[in-house]
Amino acid sequence: MHRLMMQLSIDPMRKASTGEDDAQSPDSENKYRKTVLQALERAEETEKPPLADLFTDVYDQIPSNLQEQERFIRDAINKRPNEYSTNIPL
Numbered sequence: 001m002h003r004l005m006m007q008l009s010i011d012p013m014r015k016a017s018t019g020e021d022d023a024q025s026p027d028s029e030n031k032y033r034k035t036v037l038q039a040l041e042r043a044e045e046t047e048k049p050p051l052a053d054l055f056t057d058v059y060d061q062i063p064s065n066l067q068e069q070e071r072f073i074r075d076a077i078n079k080r081p082n083e084y085s086t087n088i089p090l
Contacts, residue, residue: 050089051077 051055051073055066062070077084 044087047086050084 052070055062055070059066074090077090
């Protein structure tokens with residue numbers, strides 16, 4: 001999501017560096033860009049479901065391969081917590 005937001009934010013700068021101006025692009029493009037950025041911000045503020053829901057929401061009995069994947073994800077997050085989003089409950 002961060003990359004998408006950066007792309008949407010940087011695009012006007014790219015236009016300026018290529019010589020394009022706002023007169024060449026319709027106002028609706030800016031309106032849609034603003035709407036998308038606002039929607040992304042709201043989505044990022046929304047409380048995320050617990051990590052376990054990724055597995056338990058689909059299966060009654062979690063298959064062993066998915067149990068292993070869940071352990072792998074949890075281990076990775078515990079080893080490098082600064083590389084993962086902090087707003088996902090473990």
